[in-house]
Amino acid sequence: AGPVRVAVYDIAGRRVVTLVDGPQTGGVVTRTWNLRDASNRPVSAGLYLVRMEAAGKVYTRRVQVMR
Numbered sequence: 001a002g003p004v005r006v007a008v009y010d011i012a013g014r015r016v017v018t019l020v021d022g023p024q025t026g027g028v029v030t031r032t033w034n035l036r037d038a039s040n041r042p043v044s045a046g047l048y049l050v051r052m053e054a055a056g057k058v059y060t061r062r063v064q065v066m067r
Helices: none
Strands: 002-010 015-024 046-054 057-065
Touching: 015 046
Parallel strands: none
Antiparallel strands: 002 015, 002 046, 046 057
């Protein structure tokens, strides 16, 4: 349990959308990205980075969007 931030970035490092930003309960939590940016516009095909910050650690995963 604690503060968690999950955000999606484009390959240039610009934040596309924030999925989670605030305190979360412990355990497994699932969030789904609807492939839209912060303005609710569909994102383009390409490579994106999903970054999660929690418990003093940072995790990053690549996501390939194909249209």
